[in-house]
Amino acid sequence: AQKVTQAQTEISVVEKEDVTLDCVYETRDTTYYLFWYKQPPSGELVFLIRRNSFDEQNEISGRYSWNFQKSTSSFNFTITASQVVDSAVYFCALSARNAGNMLTFGGGTRLMVKP
């Protein structure tokens, strides 16, 4: 069985603050993939990043960065210098090899960035 936990249901920050969204996962598989998706108020689900279980290098893309730590089964997402347009629900997801292509989603974290 696999499980993804996003303990923060809502986060509110003021523009330009840095914010970290937590994601903790559980799987018995040694080969798995982790994802982050963004769901803005318009409702679509936007793919942000994919990491595989063998690559623990942190990744930075503009103001976004991701910290993958197998030792703590975490895949946290940081937005630097947040902007109002970052306001959305963010989902962390897991796909384990033995689960085929199936994604297990966390419950999501609603981020509100205020001007």
Add this chain to the structure above:
Amino acid sequence: DAGVIQSPRHEVTEMGQEVTLRCKPISGHNSLFWYRQTMMRGLELLIYFNNNVPIDDSGMPEDRFSAKMPNASFSTLKIQPSEPRDSAVYFCASSLATGAGQYFGPGTRLTVT
């Protein structure tokens, strides 16, 4: 390139009516997924296909729901008869391979009155 295409974008129907949702995956993707999103239950996987073959339909809530994928470029999700509790946003997603990212369509917002 076009992303995943879903139609209709909004559907309002009365209880008891048949509803058909449509999806065109990204060309070349061999896996297709149907999800349902509600406030109460979040994102739930209903069914997924690999190379047009249904692989896991354990998420399909009951016999009123059925899904087909007659070819690599088209899938339908049908609800017959529809009930108010089926009201949700239904997403279709496709991916290239196991472990690859899933790309979602814009969703169909279904309201059953």
